[in-house]
Amino acid sequence: MNAITVTPITPRIGAEIGGVDLREELSEAAVERIREAWLEHQVLFFRDQDLTHEQHIAFGARFGELHIHPTVPHHPKHPEVLIIHADENSRSVAGDGWHSDVTFEKSPPLGSILRLTEIPPNGGGATLFSSMYSAYEALSPAFQDFLEDRVALHRLGKLPGHRQDATPPSAQHPVVLTHPETGRKGLFVNQGFTKRIEDLSREESSAILQYLYKHIENPNFQVRFHWSENSIAMWDNRCVQHLATWDYFPATRHGYRVTLKGPE
Numbered sequence: 001m002n003a004i005t006v007t008p009i010t011p012r013i014g015a016e017i018g019g020v021d022l023r024e025e026l027s028e029a030a031v032e033r034i035r036e037a038w039l040e041h042q043v044l045f046f047r048d049q050d051l052t053h054e055q056h057i058a059f060g061a062r063f064g065e066l067h068i069h070p071t072v073p074h075h076p077k078h079p080e081v082l083i084i085h086a087d088e089n090s091r092s093v094a095g096d097g098w099h100s101d102v103t104f105e106k107s108p109p110l111g112s113i114l115r116l117t118e119i120p121p122n123g124g125g126a127t128l129f130s131s132m133y134s135a136y137e138a139l140s141p142a143f144q145d146f147l148e149d150r151v152a153l154h155r156l157g158k159l160p161g162h163r164q165d166a167t168p169p170s171a172q173h174p175v176v177l178t179h180p181e182t183g184r185k186g187l188f189v190n191q192g193f194t195k196r197i198e199d200l201s202r203e204e205s206s207a208i209l210q211y212l213y214k215h216i217e218n219p220n221f222q223v224r225f226h227w228s229e230n231s232i233a234m235w236d237n238r239c240v241q242h243l244a245t246w247d248y249f250p251a252t253r254h255g256y257r258v259t260l261k262g263p264e
């Protein structure tokens with residue numbers, strides 16, 4: 001018997017998962033069902049999952065090895081757990097521009113599993129997710145062809161909350177990424193970390209990146225998640241970009257993220 005339900009929120013991106021208690025050890029079949037839904041819908045949402053850090057880590061570990069963030073401080077007892085926090089003293093919040101996580105690494109994370117434990121009392125603090133498959137598919141075939149063999153440089157810039165190293169980490173990635181598990185193509189440049197498209201002039205690269213950043217903001221590629229206490233968002237970082245809204249200042253919003261490591 002498998003009671004897990006998968007309810008799409010839009011036909012392009014996002015599904016809510018029901019009928020599962022993530023505090024319990026999941027069967028292989030349950031993990032497989034969630035993994036299939038994740039690959040298809042790109043970001044999954046779970047409600048009412050009051051997990052300990054150990055349970056959060058154990059759930060993440062069913063989908064791959066966990067990543068330890070190179071430049072952001074983590075939970076003192078659990079290096080795999082990142083703390084996401086904003087309150088009346090915050091000068092900035094994590095992820096308030098469109099991005100994929102940690103693409104300045106050679107092998108960026110496969111995905112992230114974020115759980116919020118404290119929600120602004122009057123609403124707000126939603127997270128937006130945009131399907132990079134849909135963004136790619138909406139481009140003309142001629143422009144798709146032009147982008148197909150392009151490579152972009154990603155680098156960690158000065159970001160609040162990130163440690164600054166003398167030589168910031170950087171990596172090159174294809175502008176159009178073929179997802180290794182689904183075989184679907186998606187755009188893989190993001191305004192958080194992409195610095196330039198190689199082999200183009202500075203002006204050409206900048207004009208094309210600006211166009212693509214505007215393009216991915218099309219609401220038709222997006223799902224917007226309204227959090228409740230102990231809800232979870234689990235996104236595929238290879239085909240989704242996200243943005244955390246910060247419309248709730250000075251209220252507090254708090255949560256924890258575990259992240260799935262990319263291939264070695």
Ligand SMILES: O=C(O)CCC(=O)C(=O)O
Pocket residue numbers: 084094095096101112114126127242243244245257
């Ligand atoms: O707080 C959020 O909703 C997302 C923050 C973020 O960008 C992340 O956890 O990767």
Ligand SMILES: [Fe+2]
Pocket residue numbers: 094095099100101242
């Ligand atoms: Fe993020």
